[in-house]
Amino acid sequence: MYSMFTTFVLMLLSLVSAAPLNTPRDVWTPTITSPTAETVWTVGQTVEVTWSTADAPENVSNGGRVVLGKNNLLTSNVLVDSFVLKDADGSITVTVPEVEAGDDYFIVLFGDSGNWSDNFTIQA
Numbered sequence: 001m002y003s004m005f006t007t008f009v010l011m012l013l014s015l016v017s018a019a020p021l022n023t024p025r026d027v028w029t030p031t032i033t034s035p036t037a038e039t040v041w042t043v044g045q046t047v048e049v050t051w052s053t054a055d056a057p058e059n060v061s062n063g064g065r066v067v068l069g070k071n072n073l074l075t076s077n078v079l080v081d082s083f084v085l086k087d088a089d090g091s092i093t094v095t096v097p098e099v100e101a102g103d104d105y106f107i108v109l110f111g112d113s114g115n116w117s118d119n120f121t122i123q124a
């Protein structure tokens with residue numbers, strides 16, 4: 001199951017990195033600092049997704065995107081469709097979508113590359 005998920009994510013990542021680019025860029029995989037395993041989001045709530053910028057390269061690519069996943073699979077819930085990763089400076093505000101309660105949610109932060117969070121809880 002885990003390797004299926006990994007394959008799926010790698011597939012998505014290669015789609016992302018295949019996007020045409022005008023400027024040279026570095027590959028950067030941000031470490032997500034929130035949500036963590038202790039995080040509980042409530043449907044409709046405004047929450048912050050945060051990541052570490054400590055290891056950000058000088059030229060961070062243009063596009064950032066945050067997608068919600070559940071039980072090892074990405075969902076169609078795109079929390080933030082497109083933002084400038086560098087300008088976001090380590091955090092972006094999202095609204096928790098109307099999804100069923102569960103403790104197996106995670107988010108994937110796409111940039112030059114992507115990284116996913118721990119599983120966390122969303123409650124009704």
Ligand SMILES: *[C@@H]1O[C@H](CO)[C@@H](O)[C@H](O)[C@H]1NC(C)=O
Nearest residue numbers: 029030031032115116117118
């Ligand atoms: C992804 O995030 C984890 C922590 O959540 C971090 O340890 C890791 O270095 C990051 N990058 C990659 C490529 O996994």
Ligand SMILES: *[C@@H]1O[C@H](CO)[C@@H](O)[C@H](O)[C@H]1NC(C)=O
Nearest residue numbers: 023024025026057058059060
């Ligand atoms: C960052 O981008 C600027 C302007 O596009 C360029 O001059 C510079 O060499 C780049 N730096 C790196 C480390 O790629």
Ligand SMILES: *[C@@H]1O[C@H](CO)[C@@H](O)[C@H](O)[C@H]1NC(C)=O
Nearest residue numbers: 001002071072104117118119
């Ligand atoms: C998240 O939960 C799934 C089961 O729903 C599990 O397979 C996966 O390994 C967990 N991920 C992490 C990062 O703990």
